[in-house]
Amino acid sequence: MIRTEHLTKIYRMGDTEVYALNDVNLEITEGEFVAVIGPSGSGKSTLLNMIGCLDTPTSGSVYIDNVNTATLNENQLAEIRRKKIGFIFQQFNLVHTLDAVENVALPLFFSGVRRDLRLKKAKELLESVGLGNRVHHKPAELSGGQQQRVAIARALSNDPEVVIADEPTGNVDSETGNTIMDVLQGLNKDGRTIIVVTHDPEIAARATRTQRMRDGKLLA
Amino acid sequence: MRDKVLMAYRSIQERRTRSILTILGIAVGIAAIVSLVSVGFGMEEAITGELTMFADLISVVPGKISGATYVEQGSFTDRDLKDLQRIAGIKDITAMTYDAAEVEFRSKRTPIFIFGGETEELGSFYVDPVGLKEGRWLRENDYKACVIGDRVANDFFDDPVHVNDKLIINGEKFIVIGVFNKASTLYAADVDPHIFLNLRAAKDVLQTDDVKYIMVRVYNIDDAEEIAEEVAETINDNHGIEDFATAITMGSALEQIGSVFSILRGVLVGIAAIALVVASIGIMNTMLMSVMERTHEIGVMKAIGAKSSDVLTLFLLESGIVSIVGGVVGCIIGVLLARIISLVASSALGIEFSAGVRVMVLLAGLVVAISVGMLSGFYPARKASRMSPVEAVRYE
Structure with a gap:
């Protein structure tokens, strides 16, 4: 499903080169629930951005469904992000001018789905994460946990095969964090591939596989 | 497309004060062009009209x-x-x-x-x-x-x-x-x-x-x-x-008056053009601010699958809507202004004339407004569309 080969990302800071990722070889098969764990600055978020086609590697490649993403142009990458991947951020990253249901419907907007259809689907998704009574609230009117659930609903709106979550519980209390992990586990049970980045071992324990990272390298 | 227009409209509405000021900026520029040119035409018609009787x-x-x-x-x-x-x-x-x-x-x-x-x-x-x-x-x-x-x-x-x-x-x-x-x-x-x-x-x-x-x-x-x-x-x-x-023919007098008026019109259009340049800098500024302010939002849109062209379209629509509204408002103000100027000038100068409001001038005003708006919106829009999603998302 997802495979990285010699994936390397170098940031230049003045004259020094910083290896955010250093020769990372990782394979994730369909239906896995992988937790990538490591201290901050270990490169786990960078790895996630590479897999999520948000960033391009300095060298090496990412294969998604056996397609080398380095060979794709910007529009094709956008299509992968839109159709195959659902992204959940630590900061929720909702569009603050849109209400909950519009935020959830946003990926469908970019897929060209008709307004009535996408709002209907978005409402259903919000109901499924327990926010059926909050559809017309703007992000600012929602708690952190509620915002993260809106973000999860948004990540699911295009029915992606892979859900990528970058510290999804980092900005919510532990109880909400557990609820969010329940949702992710449920999605995994439905057959979706889940990749979660966290530095919380308790969260990582709920995954089917744990990958440790340090200094841009994958630890065995 | 209708959806995108709605979306662009939403974000204009969200920044209402600034949008209104930008619209006003364009409107003033267009109103200046429309009214000054119309008054110029009106005067020329009135005077050459009287003189043609003696051609x-x-x-x-x-x-x-x-x-x-x-x-x-x-x-x-x-x-x-x-x-x-x-x-x-x-x-x-x-x-x-x-x-x-x-x-x-x-x-x-x-x-x-x-x-x-x-x-x-x-x-x-x-x-x-x-x-x-x-x-x-x-x-x-x-x-x-x-x-x-x-x-x-x-x-x-x-x-x-x-x-x-x-x-x-x-x-x-x-x-x-x-x-x-x-x-x-x-x-x-x-x-x-x-x-x-x-x-x-x-x-x-x-x-x-x-x-x-x-x-x-x-x-x-x-x-x-x-x-x-x-x-x-x-x-x-x-x-x-x-x-x-x-020996002077009225024809040569007419020609002279015509050339005086074309100079006058040039000066008027020049003044109006300056107003318009100021307005277009205003649009560009507003749009650039809008892009800066929404860098994060653009990153999010791209992260969830928006293509560069989607972002470009949204921002161009935004500046397009602002400039069309500005153009229409400017034409309306311009026509009113031309009427007022010609009324005042008629009684002050004693020449009977009415502002020569021509459809062509109004159309040109609109076209100028839209093209100025789109052009000044294009740079910020392209800047927005070219942002790397990961950097844009990280931007707070």
Whole structure:
């Protein structure tokens, strides 16, 4: 499903080169629930951005469904992000001018789905994460946990095969964090591939596989 | 597409104050262009319209006109008039004379210019465009009658002068048989301060045979320039002075006025263009701010699958909507402004004219607004669309 080969990302800071990722070889098969764990600055978020086609590697490649993403142009990458991947951020990253249901419907907007259809689907998704009574609230009117659930609903709106979550519980209390992990586990049970980045071992324990990272390298 | 328009509209609404200010900026620029150009057209039409009535006329004066100064060289003779009659293509010739005379009304005396000419020709030149407020125009046999301009009637004497009042001109009594309306700017200097007599009476009362002004009417307007040259040459030959007479066709006067107006219009458009440049910098600034402010949002949109072209379209639509609204508002303000300016200018200058609001000008105003808006929106929009999603998302 997802495979990285010699994936390397170098940031230049003045004259020094910083290896955010250093020769990372990782394979994730369909239906896995992988937790990538490591201290901050270990490169786990960078790895996630590479897999999520948000960033391009300095060298090496990412294969998604056996397609080398380095060979794709910007529009094709956008299509992968839109159709195959659902992204959940630590900061929720909702569009603050849109209400909950519009935020959830946003990926469908970019897929060209008709307004009535996408709002209907978005409402259903919000109901499924327990926010059926909050559809017309703007992000600012929602708690952190509620915002993260809106973000999860948004990540699911295009029915992606892979859900990528970058510290999804980092900005919510532990109880909400557990609820969010329940949702992710449920999605995994439905057959979706889940990749979660966290530095919380308790969260990582709920995954089917744990990958440790340090200094841009994958630890065995 | 409708969805994207709605989306763009939403984000304009979200930043209402700034959007309104930007719209206002464009509107002011467009209003300036529309109103100034319309007023320019209106003035030009009014003045050339009046002058076109006399396109078949050539005025001949015994002197040199250079720029705004006129140096009189003498007066025309009977021989001049006779020789002119031999020039082909001339329909008729009117000789006129004028000079200052002392005029008395109810024991108040003041010097006034007396104008004498053949009544029919003089009438067609002044009565048709200016019109009489009271009484009637002179006839060939009105030897002791006069028609007076508005200032003669109302300003020059202690009491206003009316029809049937008597004026004493150089000691001779004349009865007022007509009073002109107050003339528009174009005629004010010719009509308002003057007294008009028939040619014979004028020559007698001014004690002169001098002809100071000849008007020539031609059959064919296209020949006017050529005939004017011939007229000047003939008279110059008679007097043996190279630049004795000047013959001006109304056509060349029209051309001169046309070129003055095209300069005027250029200046007006230039002023308006500056306003527009300021407005477009305003749009660009607003759009750039909007892009900066929403860097994060753009990153999120891209992260969840928006293509660069989606982002580009959204931002272009935003600046497009702002500029269309600005353009329409600007056209409306511009038309109103043009009406107001022409009303004020009409009464201030005394020229009857209405702003020449042309559909073309309005369309051009809209096209300019939209293209300025889109162009100034394009750079920020492209900047937005080219952002790397990961960097944009990280931007707070």
